[in-house]
Amino acid sequence: MSERKVLTKYYPPEFDPSKIARTPKHLRPTGPKTIPVRLMAPFSMKCTSCGEYIYKGRKFNARKETTDEKYLAITIYRFYIRCTRCSSEITFKTDPKNMDYTCERGAKRNFESWRNPESEELKETDEQRLDRLEREEMDEAENAERNAMEELEEKMEESKREMQVADALDEIMQRNARIERGEKGGKEDQALVQVRDLAREQREAEERADAEAARRAFDAANVERARLEEQAKLQAQPVESAKESPPAPSFERMRKPKKSLVPGLVRKVEPAPISQPVVPPKPAGLDLGDYGSDDD
Numbered sequence: 639m640s641e642r643k644v645l646t647k648y649y650p651p652e653f654d655p656s657k658i659a660r661t662p663k664h665l666r667p668t669g670p671k672t673i674p675v676r677l678m679a680p681f682s683m684k685c686t687s688c689g690e691y692i693y694k695g696r697k698f699n700a701r702k703e704t705t706d707e708k709y710l711a712i713t714i715y716r717f718y719i720r721c722t723r724c725s726s727e728i729t730f731k732t733d734p735k736n737m738d739y740t741c742e743r744g745a746k747r748n749f750e751s752w753r754n755p756e757s758e759e760l761k762e763t764d765e766q767r768l769d770r771l772e773r774e775e776m777d778e779a780e781n782a783e784r785n786a787m788e789e790l791e792e793k794m795e796e797s798k799r800e801m802q803v804a805d806a807l808d809e810i811m812q813r814n815a816r817i818e819r820g821e822k823g824g825k826e827d828q829a830l831v832q833v834r835d836l837a838r839e840q841r842e843a844e845e846r847a848d849a850e851a852a853r854r855a856f857d858a859a860n861v862e863r864a865r866l867e868e869q870a871k872l873q874a875q876p877v878e879s880a881k882e883s884p885p886a887p888s889f890e891r892m893r894k895p896k897k898s899l900v901p902g903l904v905r906k907v908e909p910a911p912i913s914q915p916v917v918p919p920k921p922a923g924l925d926l927g928d929y930g931s932d933d934d
């Protein structure tokens with residue numbers, strides 16, 4: 639391998655460099671350089687050779703070329719694309735002045751209504767544009783100022799009105815309270831007097847009625863009692879003899895006969911004393927002895 643490399647560097651004796659037509663790269667003349675780029679059509683256009691419409695945003699493999707033209711030290715580039723139908727070359731350039739592109743060859747840019755050349759905005763010069771912008775800015779500032787002033791005035795007016803309303807309301811409320819107090823006092827007294835009169839009258843009437851009723855009742859009761867006594871006197875002797883006055887209730891404890899726990903089952907035991915059978919008390923000393931003793 640290494641030998642071959644050496645062999646390729648062999649120049650025969652009859653080698654004449656001047657006979658070589660090809661010039662080295664650094665000696666070749668530099669023309670307009672083009673770089674292949676991928677781009678989208680920046681505007682919609684119509685091919686002039688076949689009438690094909692190329693819409694804005696269509697993608698192309700294009701060649702980008704740097705031109706010698708400049709706008710305020712901004713380089714202007716030229717792009718080469720090919721028509722999608724007839725493959726004829728279309729070129730367009732950047733337009734830094736209008737922040738746009740200009741169609742150069744092979745196609746015609748479609749009409750865009752918002753770029754109407756008749757419109758004043760496109761026709762106006764830089765001076766005019768500056769003037770216009772300045773004027774607009776001034777107007778805006780003035781408007782803002784005026785708006786602020788108007789707002790402030792409105793606020794003041796509003797607060798003034800609110801205070802007035804509050805004052806009026808306060809006054810009305812005070813007056814109402816005063817009126818109510820005065821009227822209520824008179825009315826209450828009147829009503830109280832009326833009610834008292836009414837109550838007294840009613841009480842008197844009731845008392846009268848009661849007295850009447852009582853008198854009548856007493857009369858009636860007297861008559862009735864007399865009649866009853868009469869009757870009682872007539873019937874008293876035989877009835878009272880036959881009747882025996884019930885024995886005076888004694889408050890001694892009565893022993894109820896014990897009920898059998900189970901009906902039909904009766905204990906054969908004699909009627910034992912109801913009192914609990916007395917358990918003979920154990921000798922107190924035996925308790926512990928019982929527990930501990932082992933003499934059984």
Ligand SMILES: [Zn+2]
Pocket residue numbers: 685686687688689690721722723724725726
């Ligand atoms: Zn075409």
